[in-house]
Amino acid sequence: MTARNILALGAMSLLVLGTGSALAQQKTLTISVYGIAQDAYKAALYDPFEAQCGCKVVVESGTASERLAKLEVNASAPAVDVIAFSDANALEAANKGLLAPIDPAKVPNLADIYDFAKDPLGNKMGVGYTFYGTSIVYRSDLVKIESWLDLFKPELAGQVALPNITGTQGPITLFMLQKAIGKDDPKFADAIDLVAEHKNDVVTFYNSGSQLTQLLQQEEVIASVTGRFSWPSLMKLDMPIAWAAPKEGQTGGMNVLALVKGAKDPELAHQFINYWLSAEVQQKLAEGLVDSPVNTKVTLPEDKAEGLTYGAESAKAINFLPPAQQLENRDAWLSGWNSKVAN
Incomplete structure (x- = not known):
């Protein structure tokens, strides 16, 4: 083998090692959500977030009771970082010590959402993403x-x-x-x-x-x-x-996003929650008639607004239990x- 071949082989080995190292270092965020409209969420939320963060989003879905039970079973070593629940289910999880407070400083898009959605559970244990x-x-x-x-x-x-x-x-x-x-x-x-x-x-x-x-x-x-x-x-x-x-x-009613206690990567979890609350994502989900937006910067034409709970006037009329x-x-x-x- 010539010196040139040895050098080429060495360079190739370094490239392969570098690629393997990069893959090994890719961050993973695991989320627990309701099973509905997952194709729409993938297009409007999961895929764009993966492109932005250079990470992988792993989605677990199921009913609220199934996912709450799973959260309890794995409390000592949680497999989920962020969970989407109804406000009552989320408060139940918080009362059981399964959630951690969200740091508002790491979720700047909170400034643009309705006041009732900013801290619906108290103690910063969740943030509303749709109602x-x-x-x-x-x-x-x-x-x-x-x-x-x-x-x-x-x-x-x-x-x-x-x-x-x-x-x-x-x-x-x-x-x-x-x-x-x-x-x-x-x-x-x-x-x-x-x-x-x-x-x-x-x-x-x-x-x-x-x-x-x-x-x-x-x-x-x-x-x-x-x-x-x-x-x-x-x-x-x-x-x-x-x-x-x-x-x-x-x-x-209102659905909330919550940070799971013991999440592997709370920084990435905060980034994801912030991204979900962004006007860009909320706009796409609203236009697809998936979620009524909590972000006040979302603007919808009449035909889309009619199919949702949309706007400050509609929000003000709701008596939340x-x-x-x-x-x-x-x-x-x-x-x-x-x-x-x-x-």
Whole structure:
């Protein structure tokens, strides 16, 4: 072997070693999210973040209960860095010591999001990345809805669907009914009594948005409670369906991003949370009708805005059910519902 060949071989070895070293040093961020709209998230969020950070994003998905259980099992050696949860699920995880505080100084995009989303759990344990409104949808040619109590008007008997207590829409419906009744009771006793009184007038206590769409389409119901995320599919129905603006306001929910306690790379986790909250990412997800934006710099045309909970006015109209109240009272709600409504 000539000296030239030896040198060439040495250079090639160094190149291979250098490549292997670079691959070994590539950072990995593992996130836990809901399984919906993952293709849209990949295009708008995961791939651009990977290009920006030179890292790899590993996605784990599943239901909230599955992912919370997994977080508990791996508490001593967490496999996840960032988790996306409902506000109540995130507070439950925080109360169990599974989350770490977010450092606002490392998330500058916090300055551009709605105030209610900046620290919804308290103690900087999470930040809202999307929210939605919940109200009453109804056949505007057949009935008029001005209050949450209108769901129980005599002319609506046998033509109303309500969400089941076990879904996300059930408790917040009781929250607004209790508010409309005018009695402050975190256990929603009056609201549960009201539903129980009229339970035979309710066509069904639905468990999924697809059920509601079918019921409206088949004209089995003319009014129901639903989240804004169902609105795009309802708008496609060839019938006059309106979104109510009850005098008591609307309710809704919020999803949050949280930093897992013991995350392998908290710096990279903060970068990812900050990127998700950016106007650029929030704009793309909103345009795809994936998430209603919390970033106030997002601007949408009317056709896109109609399918989301969008804008300061819509945000201001929402009465959020505090996550602490959800955790403290959900057993009482379920017990009251099972004994009076589901029996």
